[in-house]
Amino acid sequence: MESLPPSLRHLNHHQAPPTITHNGNSNPTKDKEKDQEEYDEVPIIDLQRLSHEKSKLDEACKEWGFFRLVNHGIPLTLLDQLQDQAKQIFSLSFETKQASCNGNGTERAASYFWGTPALTTSGTALTSGPQNTHLVEGFSFSLGQISLFQPQLSELESFRVLLAEYGKHLSRIATTLFESLVKSLNLNLLEPSSYLDENTGNVRVYRYPSCSDSNNVGWGINEHTDSSVLSILSQDDQVSGLEVLKDHKWVTVKPIPNTLIVNIGDMMQALSDDMYKSVFHRVKINNTKERISICYFVFPNEDVKIESSKYKPFTYNEFRAQVQKDIKETGHKVGLSRFQRNEDI
Ligand SMILES: O=C(O)CCC(=O)C(=O)O
Numbered sequence: 001m002e003s004l005p006p007s008l009r010h011l012n013h014h015q016a017p018p019t020i021t022h023n024g025n026s027n028p029t030k031d032k033e034k035d036q037e038e039y040d041e042v043p044i045i046d047l048q049r050l051s052h053e054k055s056k057l058d059e060a061c062k063e064w065g066f067f068r069l070v071n072h073g074i075p076l077t078l079l080d081q082l083q084d085q086a087k088q089i090f091s092l093s094f095e096t097k098q099a100s101c102n103g104n105g106t107e108r109a110a111s112y113f114w115g116t117p118a119l120t121t122s123g124t125a126l127t128s129g130p131q132n133t134h135l136v137e138g139f140s141f142s143l144g145q146i147s148l149f150q151p152q153l154s155e156l157e158s159f160r161v162l163l164a165e166y167g168k169h170l171s172r173i174a175t176t177l178f179e180s181l182v183k184s185l186n187l188n189l190l191e192p193s194s195y196l197d198e199n200t201g202n203v204r205v206y207r208y209p210s211c212s213d214s215n216n217v218g219w220g221i222n223e224h225t226d227s228s229v230l231s232i233l234s235q236d237d238q239v240s241g242l243e244v245l246k247d248h249k250w251v252t253v254k255p256i257p258n259t260l261i262v263n264i265g266d267m268m269q270a271l272s273d274d275m276y277k278s279v280f281h282r283v284k285i286n287n288t289k290e291r292i293s294i295c296y297f298v299f300p301n302e303d304v305k306i307e308s309s310k311y312k313p314f315t316y317n318e319f320r321a322q323v324q325k326d327i328k329e330t331g332h333k334v335g336l337s338r339f340q341r342n343e344d345i
């Protein structure tokens, strides 16, 4: 039974031999120890002490656009169960996964994709073409419609139940952080909840296959910025891959158990008038182990106008349509610069 999509199967031919220690035993924990020894420099924010960490948070959003969140209040068992259940789903055959989200008119609630992380609003991959070379497969779930999703597969049903619980925590965390950022920036938003609309919450679960020749086969996900207001990521706590651009250098975001990674998206950058940065990041595939990540994205209500001095007023609907058009026509997202006020100068 083959679980990888056909376009990713060539990676299987490059598998690395197991690491051999001096006494001849294979040592699968070596990579894990190495990853966990080295802490990275990504700023750490304590959610339970947020009122005391306002300036630290403000600085992290300005300097990095990325931070690590601790004391987030999500039970470790829930994070572990999500990872385990995701692994089980991905290990199903490709054909089973392909059929798993079709039917019953629930396509907008959940979809399966591979080869590109760029999806249409209904969750299907955006046009096939040369850009569909990302070494990734995934499921996308729309949290606002998750109750409509009634999967036939017991593996997906178990995941749906966990996700409904996880989604509540993500809404709580995103709202708490957003309120704090709005205060720090002194933003005068008439209706703050329409700029971070919990109903738009979307969770992507990704699997990046491993490849011993990982430096030469391509990227899990190429460098990009997120279109969201905020993104919150729970990554496999043993397999690295995520890299973030800081001062023109790529920094590996270490996998550290029981921590979440938060990043500022394009919408937050625009709302903050470029004070906060939606930074480039990318995912490298691992030499020996597949990597699972669970990413949450939250957006403004699609019709609310984003007003700032740096950008012409636009709605998220307009932004998304432009991104999709650019990807279709050129293979690449152009992003915020499309809406800059001085674009014609
Ligand atoms: O899988 C990851 O670690 C990051 C994925 C990501 O950057 C994205 O989906 O926008």
Ligand SMILES: [Fe+2]
Residues within 6 Å of the ligand: 224, 225, 226, 281
């Ligand atoms: Fe991203």
